[in-house]
Amino acid sequence: MWISIFGLVCLIAAVSFQIFGRHVLNRTPTWAESLSLLLVLYVTMLGAAVGVRDAGHIGFEVLIEALPPNGQRALLIFIHLLVMAFGAMMAWFCGVLAESVSTYRIPTLGISDAWKYVPAIISGVLITLFSIEHIIAIVRKQKVVPAWR
Numbered sequence: 001m002w003i004s005i006f007g008l009v010c011l012i013a014a015v016s017f018q019i020f021g022r023h024v025l026n027r028t029p030t031w032a033e034s035l036s037l038l039l040v041l042y043v044t045m046l047g048a049a050v051g052v053r054d055a056g057h058i059g060f061e062v063l064i065e066a067l068p069p070n071g072q073r074a075l076l077i078f079i080h081l082l083v084m085a086f087g088a089m090m091a092w093f094c095g096v097l098a099e100s101v102s103t104y105r106i107p108t109l110g111i112s113d114a115w116k117y118v119p120a121i122i123s124g125v126l127i128t129l130f131s132i133e134h135i136i137a138i139v140r141k142q143k144v145v146p147a148w149r
Helices: 002-021 029-052 063-067 069-100 116-137
Strands: none
Touching: 002 029, 029 116, 063 116, 069 116
């Protein structure tokens, strides 16, 4: 979460510099827009992983409450297994995409186009790990303490 917050601050700085360059200096820094778009990906993907960590994803709350305790645990484990599968597939297939565009460059930044897929890879790995953490906590009948209090 702290990395996402830092990225958000950097995003605000990049957009502010772009506005300053365009309207005050009358010389638009072209790299600022590309950097802003890249930072949006990092902030969003890391924030999504934290949302999974804090169990803020979509669940079947009404159905869960209607089930007995053992059924609730089974359904919660099933939900986290689905989220874990999604995270693993996201990491894998974004890795494949990153590799396929690694020779291309973002012209205004001079870095590989693969950097656009790195946040989704990191987020997918984190989502997978956080889902495993939730499953272990459910099996042990414990609660996962939210990362952001």
